[in-house]
Amino acid sequence: xxxxFSSSLLPFIIIWSGQLVSTIGSTMSTFAFNIWxxxxxxxxxxxxxxxxxxxxxxIFFAPITGVIVDRCNRKLLMIxxxxxxVILTSIIILLYFTNNLQVWHLYISGAIAGTFNQIQWIAYxxxxxxxVPQQHYVRANSMDFVSGYGANIVAPALAGYLxxxxxxxxxxxxxxxxxxxxxxxxxxxxxxxxxxNEAESQNHSNIWQEFGFGIRYIKARKGLLALLIAGLLFxxxxxxxxxxxxPMILSRTGNNTVVLGGMASAAGxxxxxxxxxxxxxxxxxxxxxxxxxxxxGIGLSKTLLGFSQIPRVWMLSQFLASLHSPLNGSSxxxxxxxxxxxxFQGRVFAARSxxxxxTSAFAYLITGLLADRIFEPAMKSGSLLxxxxxxTFGTGTGAGIxxxxxxxxxxxxxxxxxxxxxxxxxxxxxx
Numbered sequence: 001x002x003x004x005f006s007s008s009l010l011p012f013i014i015i016w017s018g019q020l021v022s023t024i025g026s027t028m029s030t031f032a033f034n035i036w037x038x039x040x041x042x043x044x045x046x047x048x049x050x051x052x053x054x055x056x057x058x059i060f061f062a063p064i065t066g067v068i069v070d071r072c073n074r075k076l077l078m079i080x081x082x083x084x085x086v087i088l089t090s091i092i093i094l095l096y097f098t099n100n101l102q103v104w105h106l107y108i109s110g111a112i113a114g115t116f117n118q119i120q121w122i123a124y125x126x127x128x129x130x131x132v133p134q135q136h137y138v139r140a141n142s143m144d145f146v147s148g149y150g151a152n153i154v155a156p157a158l159a160g161y162l163x164x165x166x167x168x169x170x171x172x173x174x175x176x177x178x179x180x181x182x183x184x185x186x187x188x189x190x191x192x193x194x195x196x197n198e199a200e201s202q203n204h205s206n207i208w209q210e211f212g213f214g215i216r217y218i219k220a221r222k223g224l225l226a227l228l229i230a231g232l233l234f235x236x237x238x239x240x241x242x243x244x245x246x247p248m249i250l251s252r253t254g255n256n257t258v259v260l261g262g263m264a265s266a267a268g269x270x271x272x273x274x275x276x277x278x279x280x281x282x283x284x285x286x287x288x289x290x291x292x293x294x295x296x297g298i299g300l301s302k303t304l305l306g307f308s309q310i311p312r313v314w315m316l317s318q319f320l321a322s323l324h325s326p327l328n329g330s331s332x333x334x335x336x337x338x339x340x341x342x343x344f345q346g347r348v349f350a351a352r353s354x355x356x357x358x359t360s361a362f363a364y365l366i367t368g369l370l371a372d373r374i375f376e377p378a379m380k381s382g383s384l385l386x387x388x389x390x391x392t393f394g395t396g397t398g399a400g401i402x403x404x405x406x407x408x409x410x411x412x413x414x415x416x417x418x419x420x421x422x423x424x425x426x427x428x429x430x431x
Contacts, residue, residue: 019185023150038247045372055114055360059358061119067346067350093172096172128337156260156268158261160264224336230419247398249314266316287429295416
């Protein structure tokens with residue numbers, strides 16, 4: 001197994017390095033797009049709808065995504081995802097420089113990009129177990145957190161300084177260059193393919209039957225089903241907090257992009273340190289401990305962020321939340337990779353992804369309504385909510401968003417704290 005890991009390490013590192021560069025560019029452009037949308041509309045709903053439309057088509061295509069990944073060349077699928085994103089970003093640049101860019105353009109481009117990124121992500125994640133042995137799953141997945149959070153150290157802070165000098169168009173151009181680097185990194189390596197035997201092909205010849213196989217696979221295993229439900233209960237408030245984060249900070253700081261970028265960098269440092277710790281340590285022997293402790297730590301850290309009005313405390317809380325994230329995510333992914341056979345991972349991961357995306361889509365739809373129509377007006381109207389929270393959160397712009405943020409963060413903590421009480425979840429690795 002050690003020999004297999006060593007021989008497979010180089011191609012994995014090459015793919016990972018390309019994804020790291022691409023993630024830096026994507027993080028910069030996403031940061032810039034969020035600021036542009038907020039300045040354009042000053043509505044949480046507009047930000048939420050960008051994410052919603054990015055998710056929507058991939059939800060519809062989820063039934064066939066896993067089948068495509070299990071049956072098609074994964075290398076070509078990964079290249080296709082990056083290529084489509086380059087084309088779409090080029091169109092956005094053209095619209096921006098001709099002063100024709102509107103928020104609804106981002107809805108459309110996000111919808112198309114989301115579909116192909118979904119295929120690319122499943123092709124990539126389903127290939128990891130073919131590169132590395134099972135005992136190194138947590139370490140391999142922790143490297144993805146190093147990539148994601150490493151990008152957050154540099155990209156948002158850099159984007160915060162550059163946003164008003166090179167503008168949205170300049171950020172998008174940088175993104176295109178990084179995507180091209182990612183494509184080149186994939187071209188020079190071989191992506192392993194799983195073999196589907198003839199009997200399996202006959203039994204699952206229908207796309208819908210194959211997608212249903214992924215659902216049935218999870219449903220038949222109580223531990224995996226419990227793990228999925230716990231993840232959904234955590235992700236719903238997490239996604240709401242994620243959407244509220246940018247408008248909450250910008251409204252509290254008078255649209256200070258430097259502070260926002262600095263907070264993202266603090267989160268990046270926390271994520272990289274957490275990923276390095278998990279990578280060197282390997283995580284708990286019982287990985288479910290890492291899942292639940294990570295959830296609890298993330299929730300409590302974000303609660304501190306919501307309550308505070310001090311930028312230094314915001315950065316500390318972002319650091320702590322991201323510090324726990326690799327422990328949670330790597331442990332969770334390692335359980336799924338260990339419990340699902342590689343030949344089935346495309347379909348099972350696609351089914352899991354669809355359920356998670358439906359939950360995220362629901363979060364995106366209700367976040368704007370809760371923030372813009374309920375919590376923000378309530379904190380300015382002298383209501384019971386104002387009486388309870390005005391001393392802590394104030395009554396100005398962003399106060400209602402902060403109240404909603406804290407409520408969701410506390411819910412995240414409860415999922416982690418209470419999860420170990422359920423036997424099927426606690427024993428997921430033994431069932």
